[in-house]
Amino acid sequence: MRRYDCMVELAGRLRDELVVLSLGGSVDEWYTAAPHMRTASLFQQQLGCVTPEAFGLAVGLPHRRVVSLDTDGGLLFNLGILATLGNEQPANLFTVVWDNERYQSIGGPPTHTASGRVDLAAIARGAGVSEAYTARTVEEFAAHCAAGLAATVPYLVVAKVSGEVEPGIKRKHSDGREDKYVFVRHVEESEGIVIMGPSEHN
């Protein structure tokens, strides 16, 4: 299963959602696969922070669906967030874990899931995220997207994907600081709120 194909499948289902995603090859793939979601996606480079940040966003905007696009390496960096999700039971958080069994952005050395013994969905279920599954085909993934985007409990799908990056895709040029501003302005506009307002004096 190719990650890019899954992204295209997911992107076609998104309208008003907010997305937080991880570092590495998935950044440029998502940038290309979901052009209508660019300003609604927080592109970050924070191993271990993606799902916690997405959860924080979901806490602050309980009426809004938040999608976390995490990775095997990123989730393994901070498995504790699964226990927090299990206890807190956010009703508006859909987590996708792109599990390519490698640290792709640094050339592909294996993560712990490459052994075949480490099952992230099973860990999630054990942590209290009962709706946690593994998808191995695009069709399975699509079904979990439909369920996860409509769920009223935390929903997690581990997408077992190959290590290839979609060739010839457009590279994102902005850094994390610019991406934050773009994302915050999108949240401000779509929610009618001020997050980063003016100083007392200009």
Add this chain to the structure above:
Amino acid sequence: MHDSAVGEVLAGLTAAGVSVACYLPDSLFKPLYPAMDAEPGLRTIRVTNEGEGAAICGGVFLSGRRAMLVMENSGLRASVEPLARMGLGAGIPVVMLMSYRGEMGENNWWAVPHGTTMEPVLGALRIPYRVVREEKDIRQSIVDAYELAYSSYYHTAIALGGGIVR
């Protein structure tokens, strides 16, 4: 920590507009945690480590609400990576309230390194901070921490020490 100091923290959170508190409990702030849990209008989230709490607070910032990370100062060390990534890399601020373990008066050997490392770690991350040892300064210090964090879009920290926590 006396009830009056707990009350000042809660008053500071209210004055600063904080509606979410992430915490990993410690002994010096022991009465603060159930008080926060019981505070109307404040959602508390217990976390498995302080770095996870920092990242959740960063996400809350992006939603337009205000969060605080409450912890022992040893949690600062556990938070360094997410704080560096979010703060230095993206300008996503986290405001922290820490108990000051390991300062003068510390009577636990294991807590001494907490004091040894706290201020150098804050300095290494260029995080502005204030050590508060007088109860009367708690409320305004919390408000000040949010003012600066939301002007700089960078982290700030308050460490409560001295007679406030002993």
